[in-house]
Amino acid sequence: MALVVISIQCAGQAIGQDLRMPGHGSYSGYSLLPSDSIYLAQNDSGTPAYSASAEENPFRESWFTANKIHGYLGLSSLILAGVAAATAPDDDDGAAVQSNRGTHHNAATAAAALGAASATSGFILHWDDVNLENGILDRDNLHMLLGVLATAGFIAAVSQAPEESHAGLGMAGGVAMGIGIVLEW
Amino acid sequence: MLSILIAVAFASSALAGDLFPRFKGVAPVNNAKYESECGSCHFAYQPGLLPSRSWRKLMEPRELEDHFGDNAEMEESERIAILDFLISHAAETSWYKRSTKINRSVHKGQTPLRITETRYIKRKHEEIPRKMTLDNPKVRSLSYCNNCHMRAADGVYDDDTVRIPNFPAWDD
Numbered sequence: 001m002a003l004v005v006i007s008i009q010c011a012g013q014a015i016g017q018d019l020r021m022p023g024h025g026s027y028s029g030y031s032l033l034p035s036d037s038i039y040l041a042q043n044d045s046g047t048p049a050y051s052a053s054a055e056e057n058p059f060r061e062s063w064f065t066a067n068k069i070h071g072y073l074g075l076s077s078l079i080l081a082g083v084a085a086a087t088a089p090d091d092d093d094g095a096a097v098q099s100n101r102g103t104h105h106n107a108a109t110a111a112a113a114l115g116a117a118s119a120t121s122g123f124i125l126h127w128d129d130v131n132l133e134n135g136i137l138d139r140d141n142l143h144m145l146l147g148v149l150a151t152a153g154f155i156a157a158v159s160q161a162p163e164e165s166h167a168g169l170g171m172a173g174g175v176a177m178g179i180g181i182v183l184e185w
Numbered sequence: 186m187l188s189i190l191i192a193v194a195f196a197s198s199a200l201a202g203d204l205f206p207r208f209k210g211v212a213p214v215n216n217a218k219y220e221s222e223c224g225s226c227h228f229a230y231q232p233g234l235l236p237s238r239s240w241r242k243l244m245e246p247r248e249l250e251d252h253f254g255d256n257a258e259m260e261e262s263e264r265i266a267i268l269d270f271l272i273s274h275a276a277e278t279s280w281y282k283r284s285t286k287i288n289r290s291v292h293k294g295q296t297p298l299r300i301t302e303t304r305y306i307k308r309k310h311e312e313i314p315r316k317m318t319l320d321n322p323k324v325r326s327l328s329y330c331n332n333c334h335m336r337a338a339d340g341v342y343d344d345d346t347v348r349i350p351n352f353p354a355w356d357d
């Protein structure tokens with residue numbers, strides 16, 4: 001998996017470094033050095049013509065950026081919290097308790113772990129987006145706060161299980177995570 | 186493990202906007218008249234990048250006579266139609282995140298005429314070295330949003346879609 005990610009990133013960088021001459025009628029596939037590219041641009045006295053370059057070298061958004069991975073972690077955490085809620089064992093049904101407890105426990109544990117990973121990556125990547133001067137109702141600030149509360153709720157729910165109160169903590173965490181994600185959608 | 190993979194697959198599809206429309210940037214332009222009239226000379230800036238009072242000021246006939254050094258006068262009916270579009274989609278009317286942040290960053294007494302004068306846009310670009318923007322012959326000004334923001338036309342201005350000309354190894 002790591003190799004796949006690395007190879008995709010390398011391919012993305014290779015595309016980004018393609019410095020073919022934009023808008024050149026007789027272009028036949030040769031490449032320019034970065035210094036040549038700058039030299040040509042400096043001789044261009046008109047308005048910036050990078051849009052022509054973009055047409056010939058269309059931008060392809062990478063699926064594996066740090067920002068996107070942060071998003072995948074948060075959404076996956078929410079989905080797994082939903083799975084945990086949906087597979088909560090019903091104490092009235094003894095057979096179901098045995099089969100569901102594994103899924104319920106595993107999904108809840110994974111939701112807590114992914115939530116923690118998402119919160120950590122969010123702090124690392126977006127610390128500069130959090131600005132308390134904008135007030136707590138600022139969308140980035142609320143997103144951070146709710147993400148942290150959601151993760152804390154998931155962790156508390158897992159650690160308190162099978163006490164009855166753990167369900168409420170898990171659900172509160174799920175709601176907080178859901179709202180936090182919607183705010184940044 | 187399987188459920189994690191399924192969750193990630195679902196999350197990636199959702200994040201791509203395939204499943205649910207996203208509201209993280211600014212609302213894309215959906216007005217043919219605005220795109221043809223204004224977009225023929227410069228990037229068709231989304232109305233959500235400025236509050237309505239800024240668009241009102243910018244679209245005054247006198248302002249259009251000297252529109253950042255160019256004459257951008259137009260038929261009165263077209264001016265009114267475009268102004269209506271700009272006002273009805275201005276920053277304070279939008280749920281899109283960057284529009285709300287831009288609007289909050291402009292003091293009530295201010296009427297910025299340049300998007301690059303708003304506090305939010307200034308703050309988002311202040312750490313980018315001058316050599317990558319103003320001194321970069323393929324950028325020259327922060328006004329040319331789409332020179333670096335590859336999905337600017339879609340209203341997407343996040344870090345993942347930035348590619349600074351002459352600086353392929355740029356990183357946030």
